[in-house]
Amino acid sequence: xxxxxxxxxxxxxxxxxxxxxxxxxxxxxxxxxxxxxxxxxxxxxxxxxxxxxxxxxxxxxxxxxxxxxxxxxxxxxxxxxxxxxxxxxxxxxxxxxxxxxxxxxxxxxxxxxxxxxxxxxxxxxxxxxxxxxxxxxxxxxxxxxxxxxxxxxxxxxxxxxxxxxxxxxxxxxxxxxxxxxxxxxxxxxxxxxxxxxxxxxxxxxxxxxxxxxxxxxxxxxxxxxxxxxxxxxxxxxxxxxxxxxxxxxxxxxxxxxxxxxxxxxxxxxxxxxxxxxxxxxxxxxxxxxxxxxxxxxxxxxxxxxxxxxxxxxxxxxxxxxxxxxxxxxxxxxxxxxxxxxxxxxxxxxxxxxxxxxxxxxxxxxxxxxxxxxxxxxxxxxxxxxxxxxxxxxxxxxxxxxxxxxxxxxxxxxxxxxxxxxx
Numbered sequence: 544x545x546x547x548x549x550x551x552x553x554x555x556x557x558x559x560x561x562x563x564x565x566x567x568x569x570x571x572x573x574x575x576x577x578x579x580x581x582x583x584x585x586x587x588x589x590x591x592x593x594x595x596x597x598x599x600x601x602x603x604x605x606x607x608x609x610x611x612x613x614x615x616x617x618x619x620x621x622x623x624x625x626x627x628x629x630x631x632x633x634x635x636x637x638x639x640x641x642x643x644x645x646x647x648x649x650x651x652x653x654x655x656x657x658x659x660x661x662x663x664x665x666x667x668x669x670x671x672x673x674x675x676x677x678x679x680x681x682x683x684x685x686x687x688x689x690x691x692x693x694x695x696x697x698x699x700x701x702x703x704x705x706x707x708x709x710x711x712x713x714x715x716x717x718x719x720x721x722x723x724x725x726x727x728x729x730x731x732x733x734x735x736x737x738x739x740x741x742x743x744x745x746x747x748x749x750x751x752x753x754x755x756x757x758x759x760x761x762x763x764x765x766x767x768x769x770x771x772x773x774x775x776x777x778x779x780x781x782x783x784x785x786x787x788x789x790x791x792x793x794x795x796x797x798x799x800x801x802x803x804x805x806x807x808x809x810x811x812x813x814x815x816x817x818x819x820x821x822x823x824x825x826x827x828x829x830x831x832x833x834x835x836x837x838x839x840x841x842x843x844x845x846x847x848x849x850x851x852x853x854x855x856x857x858x859x860x861x862x863x864x865x866x867x868x869x870x871x872x873x874x875x876x877x878x879x880x881x882x883x884x885x886x887x888x889x890x891x892x893x894x895x896x897x898x899x900x901x902x903x904x905x906x907x908x909x910x911x912x913x914x915x916x917x918x919x920x921x922x923x924x925x926x927x928x929x930x931x932x933x934x935x936x937x938x939x940x941x942x943x944x945x946x947x948x949x950x951x952x953x954x955x956x957x958x959x960x961x962x963x964x965x
Contacts, residue, residue, distance in 0.1 A: 564688075564689070566806075570802065575702055581864060583788070583791060585791045589798075590660060591715075598643065598670060603676070603764065605764030606628045606632055606676070608898075611677075613751055621677070623751060640664070640668050643660075647664070651785070663719055666723060673723075674731060677730070690725075694726065696722065697721040698719060766893065769905030769906050773912060773935060777931070778793065778794065780920055781924070784920045784921055793925035796869075796925075799860065800849070803849065807886065815890055818894030838883045842879045845879050849876040850873050853869045853872045854866065870929075875933075878933055881939075884943075888944070892947070904942040904943050
């Protein structure tokens with residue numbers, strides 16, 4: 544095993560140790576809610592989590608990836624980078640939280656569930672003052688992994704404490720608040736204990752300033768937001784255009800899919816800082832069939848297992864009331880091999896400073912998904928969302944492949960831009 548492979552394997556274990564705990568807690572919460580409270584409560588919780596997922600790229604708007612990339616390149620300027628990044632994140636949080644409240648108003652839920660959505664999402668806005676992105680840029684992956692477990696673990700504890708309560712949604716809100724508070728405190732303690740006074744050169748400050756300019760980070764933000772919209776817009780559209788039962792069933796099927804994808808995202812998260820340091824020859828090697836074909840084969844094998852065991856998995860995880868989600872899971876399972884390729888390519892392109900090209904690809908894929916859902920969801924509900932997911936994945940992969948073949952960043956030497964890695 545080469546040193547680079549050993550490093551990736553070691554970092555994946557570091558990140559995965561905490562991520563595994565987070566996944567176990569999250570799955571346990573979903574199982575308990577599904578079995579005890581049924582489709583409607585699970586659907587409301589899924590919508591709340593989807594809103595929280597959208598808050599993160601909206602708050603970051605490119606700053607998480609650009610900030611991590613800068614810390615990987617200029618570790619001596621950590622304090623200045625963190626100061627500039629955090630100020631922008633707080634301002635973005637203040638701007639986007641009202642949008643979350645506006646979305647909740649238009650969902651097809653009861654008034655108390657709408658209030659739950661708003662409060663849950665507002666608490667998740669404390670992500671703005673977390674320094675998780677800085678720990679990621681410094682490759683403190685074990686810390687990042689275990690800190691991610693804070694929210695699902697806290698929600699699980701509060702769910703158990705409030706078991707059989709008629710106000711179970713508010714116990715979930717309490718767990719969300721405790722978890723985010725623990726995350727913020729953990730990363731701030733790490734940051735303060737690992738950084739001292741810095742002497743930053745003027746040239747470095749200029750490069751940092753240019754990299755964090757709004758015109759540049761906004762491209763990254765739009766690219767990452769488009770990627771999230773491509774992956775999760777189905778849930779939000781079902782919340783407005785379909786009944787809560789459809790939301791709950793689709794959420795159950797997607798939860799199973801997510802357990803596979805999130806495990807794979809450990810690898811793409813770990814290699815991002817290393818992608819950011821690659822030269823031209825390394826970049827080309829990452830896109831060869833020797834790398835991509837094994838990823839595709841692994842995805843196909845996993846998809847076949849998920850499809851074959853769908854009834855047993857859904858029944859064990861959520862109970863017999865969710866068996867109508869099995870056809871949805873059968874379709875969504877075949878998004879796994881497509882996602883293995885699209886996640887690898889989009890993660891690499893962003894690390895290489897090709898966010899404009901990723902933005903175009905995600906805009907095309909997300910746009911096609913939205914249009915197809917507008918046509919299909921009112922008539923076919925969650926089934927249309929599942930079919931449209933596969934179609935948009937194919938479109939996304941095709942555009943990413945075309946962009947990779949025509950990209951100047953992969954056909955000539957590095958360009959003299961401050962946030963691109965030579």
